[in-house]
Amino acid sequence: MRVAESEGAEDRKPRSDEARSAFTAPPGTDPGGPPEEDHPSSEFAIPPGMAAAQTEPEGSAFVHPSSYSAHQPGTGYPPGQGFPGGRMPESPWQDRMRTMLRMPVGERPVAEAAAKPDEAGPPVGRVLDLTLRIGELLLSGGEGAEDVEAAMFAVSRSYGLDRCEPTVTFTMLSISYQPSLVADPVTASRTVRRRGTDYNRLAAVYRLVADISAPESEITLEDAYRRLAEIRRNRHPYPTWVLTGAAGLLAGAASTLVGGGVLVFFAAALGAVLGDRLAWLSAGRGLPEFYQFTVAAMPPAAIGVALSLMHADVKASAVITGGLFALLPGRALVAAVQDGLTGYYITAAARLLEVMYLFIGIIVGVLVVLYFGLQLGPPLDPETVLHITERPLVQIAASMVLVLTFAILLQQERSTVLMVTLNGGVAWVIFGAMRYAGDIPPVPSTAVAAGVVGLFGQLFSRYRHSSALPYTTAAIGPLLPGSATYFGLLSIAENELNKGLGSLTNAVAVALAIAIGVNLGSEVSRLFIRIPGAAKRSAAKRTRGF
Numbered sequence: 001m002r003v004a005e006s007e008g009a010e011d012r013k014p015r016s017d018e019a020r021s022a023f024t025a026p027p028g029t030d031p032g033g034p035p036e037e038d039h040p041s042s043e044f045a046i047p048p049g050m051a052a053a054q055t056e057p058e059g060s061a062f063v064h065p066s067s068y069s070a071h072q073p074g075t076g077y078p079p080g081q082g083f084p085g086g087r088m089p090e091s092p093w094q095d096r097m098r099t100m101l102r103m104p105v106g107e108r109p110v111a112e113a114a115a116k117p118d119e120a121g122p123p124v125g126r127v128l129d130l131t132l133r134i135g136e137l138l139l140s141g142g143e144g145a146e147d148v149e150a151a152m153f154a155v156s157r158s159y160g161l162d163r164c165e166p167t168v169t170f171t172m173l174s175i176s177y178q179p180s181l182v183a184d185p186v187t188a189s190r191t192v193r194r195r196g197t198d199y200n201r202l203a204a205v206y207r208l209v210a211d212i213s214a215p216e217s218e219i220t221l222e223d224a225y226r227r228l229a230e231i232r233r234n235r236h237p238y239p240t241w242v243l244t245g246a247a248g249l250l251a252g253a254a255s256t257l258v259g260g261g262v263l264v265f266f267a268a269a270l271g272a273v274l275g276d277r278l279a280w281l282s283a284g285r286g287l288p289e290f291y292q293f294t295v296a297a298m299p300p301a302a303i304g305v306a307l308s309l310m311h312a313d314v315k316a317s318a319v320i321t322g323g324l325f326a327l328l329p330g331r332a333l334v335a336a337v338q339d340g341l342t343g344y345y346i347t348a349a350a351r352l353l354e355v356m357y358l359f360i361g362i363i364v365g366v367l368v369v370l371y372f373g374l375q376l377g378p379p380l381d382p383e384t385v386l387h388i389t390e391r392p393l394v395q396i397a398a399s400m401v402l403v404l405t406f407a408i409l410l411q412q413e414r415s416t417v418l419m420v421t422l423n424g425g426v427a428w429v430i431f432g433a434m435r436y437a438g439d440i441p442p443v444p445s446t447a448v449a450a451g452v453v454g455l456f457g458q459l460f461s462r463y464r465h466s467s468a469l470p471y472t473t474a475a476i477g478p479l480l481p482g483s484a485t486y487f488g489l490l491s492i493a494e495n496e497l498n499k500g501l502g503s504l505t506n507a508v509a510v511a512l513a514i515a516i517g518v519n520l521g522s523e524v525s526r527l528f529i530r531i532p533g534a535a536k537r538s539a540a541k542r543t544r545g546f
């Protein structure tokens with residue numbers, strides 16, 4: 001009797017929120033089947049009426065795979081339309097991953113191999129951590145957001161995590177993995193706090209990603225972690241004194257490019273070396289990059305002003321222009337425009353803001369020196385800046401030396417220095433032919449030359465199966481608007497604001513022409529290099545109005 005009363009009291013107790021869940025049958029109704037946990041709605045469940053999993057062959061959607069590897073098709077997630085099988089065609093991993101990133105999740109092909117079978121499934125936490133660490137090295141090295149996402153996607157799929165969504169912004173990397181439609185997602189993130197220019201390390205990371213995503217790869221997680229640690233520990237390919245000397249040679253070659261002689265070459269080189277040492281000293285004291293660029297711009301400007309005050313029979317303005325070539329942030333500008341053109345607007349805006357701050361730092365450093373120089377002596381002649389003596393052979397040689405030293409400053413592999421030097425020399429020949437021989441304005445001439453840089457850089461990268469940055473960044477060095485920048489700054493220092501702002505606007509237009517030309521050249525190369533058997537790479541549709 002007491003038992004019956006107890007049961008009746010239990011029935012009269014108020015239900016909890018869990019009891020009122022949408023998955024609980026209301027009171028007085030027949031549940032009509034087994035409990036929900038015994039009847040999962042995952043796409044990996046065996047439908048009613050099907051035979052047991054043991055009767056299905058290996059590779060069926062209704063049996064657990066024997067390995068979580070990217071080289072064996074056979075997950076419960078069906079491929080999208082347009083793909084004959086569960087694997088992407090054999091082509092460079094950059095092409096395959098870029099194509100898949102533009103697809104909706106439901107249309108992506110099934111994942112292909114984990115290097116080692118593991119009946120418990122892939123270690124999700126470690127795979128996500130490895131993916132984020134690889135993405136961090138690529139993003140901090142200056143790689144574009146789309147290429148970083150492609151690399152992260154390649155690594156996660158190669159270890160069996162096919163339902164992953166990587167996200168890249170300027171300082172944050174995140175990746176989310178959802179095992180199935182009804183399972184809780186796992187998300188990890190990593191912040192990029194330090195950036196550097198080491199293309200040797202960038203190339204090593206690309207090789208690691210290529211080895212991990214190769215169809216015949218047997219690289220385990222432990223092997224990948226070990227190689228990644230070796231990449232982080234590797235020393236730079238060039239010592240500090242070589243980098244300082246390269247900065248001086250770059251400024252000297254740039255001064256020769258704009259009409260300077262032998263004395264101007266050595267004066268510009270000395271100014272750049274002093275500026276480089278001051279920047280290193282500021283970095284060692286923890287000063288932000290804005291102040292590092294400001295102090296680095298002062299020594300070349302001071303030497304140029306001193307030569308003008310001494311009435312030396314040299315083109316003193318070329319000394320300052322050469323120093324500006326060594327400081328202008330062309331690499332960051334190209335990356336910013338590339339991210340904007342590929343649809344990564346947050347990252348592009350952040351990169352452009354960084355470029356603006358660095359450019360303002362250079363302007364402040366040069367303007368301070370020019371202002372004091374104008375107070376001490378006769379005004380400088382701005383017209384001598386724009387008058388460049390045409391010396392085709394000397395300028396071609398100077399452009400190639402400039403590219404060579406720029407490549408050393410970017411810590412490139414020695415095997416890539418020759419190719420990028422030739423690429424920069426060809427770009428300057430095209431620019432000189434259009435600008436001086438054809439009398440075409442500087443903006444379209446620069447855009448065409450930069451397009452050639454992007455085209456050949458992409459072809460070189462396909463040939464070497466590596467990033468395109470080592471073959472394009474240094475090659476745009478001779479095209480940077482150093483003369484227009486100095487002319488604008490000198491005009492502002494002489495209180496001619498309209499003329500100065502107009503020249504700086506022209507410099508910005510030339511810089512944007514470089515960035516757009518490089519990106520357009522890369523895209524043109526993809527039109528001629530088709531992925532065998534793959535679907536066409538879809539364009540970004542996020543901003544279309546229909």
